[in-house]
Amino acid sequence: MSLHQLSSMFWRRSQTIISRTAFQSAAVSRIPQPLHNFEVSGVKFTHGSLEVTRGKRTKSGGSSPQKIRLVNMLSLIGRVRKAPYRLKLSYEDLLRHRTIHRAWQLVKRQERESRNTELMTQYQKIQVACDELEKASPELFAQAMDKPKSLRFPPEYRIPTETPPNVSWDSSWKKATLPQVK
Amino acid sequence: MFFLRRSLATSATADALAIESDSGSPAKEFKIMSGVILSRPPIITPEQTAFSKAYYHYQSELYKRMSWTFPYWFYYPKGTLAENEYTRVQPKLNEKDPDVLFNRDRNSKQDVVFPPRSVQRETEESARIYAKIVPNPRTTIADEENNIRSLERKLDRTLYLIVKRDGESLEWSFPATTIESGENLESSSTRMLAQYGGEDMNIFLVSGTPALYYKDVYESDGKYEGAKIFYLKSRIFNGLFKPQKESGIVDYAWLTKEELSSYLDKQYWRKVAGALSKQ
Numbered sequence: 226m227s228l229h230q231l232s233s234m235f236w237r238r239s240q241t242i243i244s245r246t247a248f249q250s251a252a253v254s255r256i257p258q259p260l261h262n263f264e265v266s267g268v269k270f271t272h273g274s275l276e277v278t279r280g281k282r283t284k285s286g287g288s289s290p291q292k293i294r295l296v297n298m299l300s301l302i303g304r305v306r307k308a309p310y311r312l313k314l315s316y317e318d319l320l321r322h323r324t325i326h327r328a329w330q331l332v333k334r335q336e337r338e339s340r341n342t343e344l345m346t347q348y349q350k351i352q353v354a355c356d357e358l359e360k361a362s363p364e365l366f367a368q369a370m371d372k373p374k375s376l377r378f379p380p381e382y383r384i385p386t387e388t389p390p391n392v393s394w395d396s397s398w399k400k401a402t403l404p405q406v407k
Numbered sequence: 408m409f410f411l412r413r414s415l416a417t418s419a420t421a422d423a424l425a426i427e428s429d430s431g432s433p434a435k436e437f438k439i440m441s442g443v444i445l446s447r448p449p450i451i452t453p454e455q456t457a458f459s460k461a462y463y464h465y466q467s468e469l470y471k472r473m474s475w476t477f478p479y480w481f482y483y484p485k486g487t488l489a490e491n492e493y494t495r496v497q498p499k500l501n502e503k504d505p506d507v508l509f510n511r512d513r514n515s516k517q518d519v520v521f522p523p524r525s526v527q528r529e530t531e532e533s534a535r536i537y538a539k540i541v542p543n544p545r546t547t548i549a550d551e552e553n554n555i556r557s558l559e560r561k562l563d564r565t566l567y568l569i570v571k572r573d574g575e576s577l578e579w580s581f582p583a584t585t586i587e588s589g590e591n592l593e594s595s596s597t598r599m600l601a602q603y604g605g606e607d608m609n610i611f612l613v614s615g616t617p618a619l620y621y622k623d624v625y626e627s628d629g630k631y632e633g634a635k636i637f638y639l640k641s642r643i644f645n646g647l648f649k650p651q652k653e654s655g656i657v658d659y660a661w662l663t664k665e666e667l668s669s670y671l672d673k674q675y676w677r678k679v680a681g682a683l684s685k686q
Binding site for chain 1 (some may be wrong): 450547622646647
């Protein structure tokens with residue numbers, strides 16, 4: 226919004242306020258009033274009820290400790306004055322960067338593809354085994370195809386970490402035995 | 408087209424069966440057996456290659472260059488002793504340089520330097536909490552000794568159990584057993600594992616569906632022509648495989664996929680390799 230538009234808006238708004246309180250004078254003088262001339266109406270331009278209170282200090286005194294703390298915390302969120310300058314790479318550096326990135330993608334792709342072929346061969350082995358079992362013994366095959374009603378995923382499964390845990394293998398594990406009821 | 412092919416295929420097998428019956432030799436049966444591919448899942452991540460190490464280093468340096476300035480004024484409030492300690496260890500930069508803001512050159516990477524922990528009164532508990540964390544080594548004693556019976560060897564790989572039984576053929580193979588009456592693949596393999604290796608193993612049978620099939624043809628004349636072995640996959644989480652008496656187990660080993668190739672019979676290995684995991 227340009228300054229021109231803003232001033233005209235304020236002018237119109239102030240005119241309505243004035244007309245409510247001093248409509249008589251407005252009725253008396255029906256002289257068409259030019260815009261943007263604050264002096265002509267004889268009323269000095271004031272904000273009146275339009276006064277913007279947001280951002281205005283309401284209490285005397287400087288910044289409170291609470292306010293300082295708030296500003297301090299807000300300063301963590303914003304990038305203002307914390308962001309570094311944009312990274313500008315020369316043509317050769319850019320080429321280097323892209324080569325590194327492409328090489329990494331290639332390695333990842335090879336890993337992914339070898340993993341997929343490995344899984345595919347494993348799946349084919351399962352298929353062959355199932356077909357052969359069906360030929361060899363239909364009863365065993367039917368039992369093998371039975372899906373368990375409730376699946377219990379073992380909580381002992383752990384995600385591999387970069388370094389081993391303090392006890393890498395629990396050798397002293399014993400099968401839990403139910404206490405004998407007399 | 409599909410039906411035509413199928414009919415051809417069925418007729419071919421029918422012919423083969425007819426020839427077999429014509430030859431007159433008594434058709435011997437194949438024994439059906441169930442086996443287990445018992446594996447120990449990897450405990451640590453795979454070894455990093457030189458390339459991946461270099462790539463991750465490059466990425467971390469880029470991150471340092473592009474990250475926002477460390478807001479030290481929040482963690483070390485102004486006018487405190489902590490701030491004093493923090494500023495003492497910081498590298499001195501030219502404040503008049505327009506690129507330097509909050510003691511950080513905005514045209515280069517930022518390495519945040521923290522002051523060392525100053526302790527007024529060290530208690531036993533605080534010493535324990537703040538003690539420097541030393542990561543455990545990735546290689547174990549079992550690795551140095553190359554103890555193939557240990558489960559703490561090759562922590563970044565899947566280890567597979569193979570056994571040597573005194574029976575018809577003294578060869579390394581995955582443990583297998585005959586299916587007794589009233590048993591299915593799952594129950595017979597769990598029974599076999601307890602019988603061969605004892606009860607003190609925390610084992611998870613992945614599925615009752617066979618993951619591998621191997622046809623073993625016996626050379627010596629016997630009741631059976633050979634054995635059809637169906638292997639189930641399972642995993643061990645805790646405990647040890649301890650060969651039981653009267654189980655016939657002479658030797659056992661926990662090996663990775665590559666090592667298996669040198670231990671197993673060549674023909675057996677060729678059939679088995681596809682079902683195993685590389686990592």
